[in-house]
Amino acid sequence: MYRIRFHGRGGQGMKTASRVLGTAFFQQGFQVQDAPRYGAERRGAPIFAYVRASRTAINERGVIRHPDLVAIADDSLVSSPAAGVLQGLGPGTTMLINSHDTPEVWRHRLNLDATILIVPVGEEVTDRADLPFAGMVCAAAAARLVGVIGREALAAAIREELGAHGNALADRNIETALHTYDLMQDHAGAVTEGTEISAENYASPQWIDLPLENAGRAAPSIHAAATSTLLKTGLWRTMRPEIDYTHCNRCWWVCSTFCPDSAIRVNEAGLPEIDYDHCKGCLICVAKCPPHAIEAIPEHLAQAREEKAHAAKTPDR
């Protein structure tokens, strides 16, 4: 049985990716399960979807704990524990990631005994954070990696899943997908079926017994205000707005009011400051800034620059 997990952010098309791959497997005569899993959050928040495909009946249920392939549309998710990207990765797993970094960097960074591949993209893509059709690219790469899905089955699956949105959209997706499929030629069949899991080897979870508390103590009443600020929605961001203070007019009431997330405050000097812990990267401030003093830059570049600056400040040990 193939067990494949797709990780991305809401809006990147990973739910559709799992549907396309599942339908393509089905076209090839497999029995298939595919299901998305997301919480209450919205576009930009981490989500995942998974596909099981087998030539015989599938009796497994629930989330895939030990995947044969993990496809990641957005490398900034790896460092977010809530995304659970690395869950259950072992020596037999292939990790396919959309990243500017090399497989060696990722192997070193994660100290992971897994096969690591980078999502192939054409030279015209300069910034992977803005990769168009990211989900479809991951679905097509996954289809080639398992080696049992033909070009025609992949195209037919995309047509079936996206046909309702019109032929033009389906055609663009098919073109992108087949291009990726061809780029993955050298890795065709690199992902093999995982072993069957048998009930005989079932190990019960290691439950921890918690004694019941007095109900009055066990149900805390919380009176703290604005506790939502403990949630770092800045992790959702793929593009980062940056204020160029040499051009800032100090009309902070504009950006600070239009920001839906209360993420632009005003400092004592009367200058706006962006709270990167919570800015979701909607970029309304970039659109509304009267002197155009706010610029959008890819988050991964901003982070790389910060790391460099930090390293320069830290003396050699």
Place this chain on the structure above:
Amino acid sequence: MAKTPIRRMKDLPSSHLFGSGTPMCAGCGGLESLHQIYEILGPRTVFVNAAGCMTLLAIYPFTPFRGSWLYTAMASAPAGAQGIRDALDILLEQQRMEPAEDLNVVVLTGDGSANGMGLSATSAAMERNLDFLYICYDNEGYGNTGQQFSAATPHGARTATSTGPHGFSGNKKDLFSIWAAHKPAYVATAIGAEPVDLARKIEAAKQLKGPRLIITLAPCPPGWDFDPRDAADIGKLAVKTGIWPLKEYVDGKVVHSKIPHPRLPVEEYLQTQGRFSHLFHPRRDEGLLAEIQDSVDRYWNGITE
């Protein structure tokens, strides 16, 4: 009530009483108006939230508010507000609470609840002259479940359940007029993209007693299909093209707080959103475009105040 009346953007408070870190989408037009509204209302408010996108605002133990939040079923937020108002009134009457400790009771629902399931409960609350504020964030569809059409979906828009070549065949319900027909203390339309107008309306509502109801148009990046960065610009266009009139009902009279002049062609608004793309591609749907423009023109025809 703020000490200085709000006349321009510079007068707007920037205290950010409303907490960041909510799970609303990046670029949410509903959140854009809510955080502005909360700045004016202040922390002495209790929110009664019907099921909808904003269900997720205050998931225990996290909340963006500085006061209480009550979650109700889709049809019953005004009934929840009645219960809270009654409890507060009893505490005041029995002098178990100082008048200074009194709270604003605010209902918060989406357009699905306001125009549909919750409309009869709202009507009944107005009939009882309940002292409350109703905020409806109108993203013109059931956004929380994937933008199926609601009674507030505009004519011609594509939704998850209006996928035909001409989009939604119905017409947006005139909730402002339905509410105003009850003769409550105050009704208004507003939008987060016009912060001064919104702030003045919240200030006006705050000073009145009885039922006060405000609809804010909430540009919705996933539901309307546009880039989140355009949310505020699209909101401005809704006002400038006249498709979203800004108005108030007070003392039995409807007054427009902004009459767009010159009024831009409505297609400048429509073409910013994927939900109307079938009006322009693969070819222009002249009939439907003219129909939408005509309905806007007919609205404004003869309006002078």
